[in-house]
Amino acid sequence: KNEVEQSPQNLTAQEGEFITINCSYSVGISALHWLQQHPGGGIVSLFMLSSGKKKHGRLIATINIQEKHSSLHITASHPRDSAVYICAVRAGDDKIIFGKGTRLHILP
Amino acid sequence: NAGVTQTPKFQVLKTGQSMTLQCAQDMNHEYMSWYRQDPGMGLRLIHYSVGAGITDQGEVPNGYNVSRSTTEDFPLRLLSAAPSQTSVYFCASSYSWGGSYEQYFGPGTRLTVT
Numbered sequence: 001k002n003e004v005e006q007s008p009q010n011l012t013a014q015e016g017e018f019i020t021i022n023c024s025y026s027v028g029i030s031a032l033h034w035l036q037q038h039p040g041g042g043i044v045s046l047f048m049l050s051s052g053k054k055k056h057g058r059l060i061a062t063i064n065i066q067e068k069h070s071s072l073h074i075t076a077s078h079p080r081d082s083a084v085y086i087c088a089v090r091a092g093d094d095k096i097i098f099g100k101g102t103r104l105h106i107l108p
Numbered sequence: 109n110a111g112v113t114q115t116p117k118f119q120v121l122k123t124g125q126s127m128t129l130q131c132a133q134d135m136n137h138e139y140m141s142w143y144r145q146d147p148g149m150g151l152r153l154i155h156y157s158v159g160a161g162i163t164d165q166g167e168v169p170n171g172y173n174v175s176r177s178t179t180e181d182f183p184l185r186l187l188s189a190a191p192s193q194t195s196v197y198f199c200a201s202s203y204s205w206g207g208s209y210e211q212y213f214g215p216g217t218r219l220t221v222t
Contacts, residue, residue: 098150
């Protein structure tokens with residue numbers, strides 16, 4: 001079993017829909033990262049969180065440490081949000097473990 | 109700041125050839141790392157460095173060498189390329205290894221070994 005699991009693997013939605021991507025992990029962590037990889041391949045960091053909730057524009061990330069679960073939400077989704085979203089955790093030994101990513105496609 | 113830069117963007121090698129993937133950062137970050145990304149798999153750590161002169165192996169180090177003679181540069185060497193090394197390679201840096209610091213990624217190098 002992978003230490004970091006993301007769901008769904010693929011998601012297609014209409015523009016304007018509310019999007020939720022989930023990340024579950026099985027190890028103790030000091031931080032969790034959400035990354036975005038655009039079709040061109042570049043990877044950018046969206047959020048780093050160790051508790052609670054963070055918001056940046058239309059993006060919201062939450063984490064529940066007790067349940068070992070994080071969610072990334074996108075409100076009022078737009079075609080430019082189409083990308084692969086990657087969850088990564090920094091484990092107790094400082095090792096970083098990546099999920100396989102969720103491929104999001106927003107249709108106009 | 110240019111951030112993290114990688115060269116080349118694309119490369120095709122024949123089996124047995126050697127080459128060096130370049131990575132540089134101008135943010136004075138201590139920690140640098142190399143990942144490979146393969147279809148259906150998450151990013152996997154090849155080698156990392158916690159400072160100039162210090163390197164260590166990650167999850168998939170075989171077939172690769174690294175060195176860190178300066179804070180800025182962290183080249184990845186393929187000693188004798190194999191088709192299994194066909195992948196997209198990302199270099200990343202962050203302020204420090206320990207603690208919760210954001211990682212900055214380079215644009216990637218797409219390598220094909222025939």
